[in-house]
Amino acid sequence: MLWRERRQLELLLYRLESQLLHVRAGNWQWLKFTAADVEKVLENLRFDTLARNIESSARAIEWHLPANATLPMIASVAPPGIWPELLQEHHHGLILLLKQVETTAATNVEALLTGPQRAGNAPLRSVQPGDIMASAAPGAVAQADTVDDVTFLAENANIERALAVTRDCSLPLLKEFLGLE
Numbered sequence: 001m002l003w004r005e006r007r008q009l010e011l012l013l014y015r016l017e018s019q020l021l022h023v024r025a026g027n028w029q030w031l032k033f034t035a036a037d038v039e040k041v042l043e044n045l046r047f048d049t050l051a052r053n054i055e056s057s058a059r060a061i062e063w064h065l066p067a068n069a070t071l072p073m074i075a076s077v078a079p080p081g082i083w084p085e086l087l088q089e090h091h092h093g094l095i096l097l098l099k100q101v102e103t104t105a106a107t108n109v110e111a112l113l114t115g116p117q118r119a120g121n122a123p124l125r126s127v128q129p130g131d132i133m134a135s136a137a138p139g140a141v142a143q144a145d146t147v148d149d150v151t152f153l154a155e156n157a158n159i160e161r162a163l164a165v166t167r168d169c170s171l172p173l174l175k176e177f178l179g180l181e
Contacts, residue, residue: 001052002090005174008045009097012169015041016104019162023111031158035165042168049173056177070179095178098171105169112163 019034060069063077071094075087175181 001048001055002087002094004048005045005052006090006093006097008041008048009094009101012038012041012045013097013101013104016101016108016166016169019166020104020108020111023108023162028155028158031162035158035162038162038165038169042165045171046173049171049177053173053177071177072179091178094174095180098174098178098180101169101171105166108166109163112159112166 015034015037019031019038022028022030022034056069056071056074057067060074061067063074063079065073065077071087071091075084075091078084078087172181
């Protein structure tokens, strides 16, 4: 279960880094996909965390520890042989991955909050309620403004979803298991 959890953390890190590349490239239209990818990995990770909690609780009880024992506690009472070293290596690897995920998620949030930029790095104008209807007057210019407004609103929706999903990468149960909280 620890290997599976590490694999999911690696995949989460990869998805966050992929999202960051799209953000930095200004590919706002792809954020709906990157957010869905991050969301799916978080869902899988939460399932794997639950399964690991069940396994580690059973092992902790077997080794005369409380059911909610942390990984360092479990490693400290593991029977001689490969167990102590393996569990300590997992502890170190999980902490490293968790820190990388947290750093990358924070970088993503910062980049997403900067928002889309137009040529010359001028920020997009904000759209106020009624702007789309006001710009729907007859004529080609009004149609172009409406398309720009809709594109802007779609980009903002993609950014908001990506922000919400990225901010959800805190993983408190894993931190608790690793003895970090």
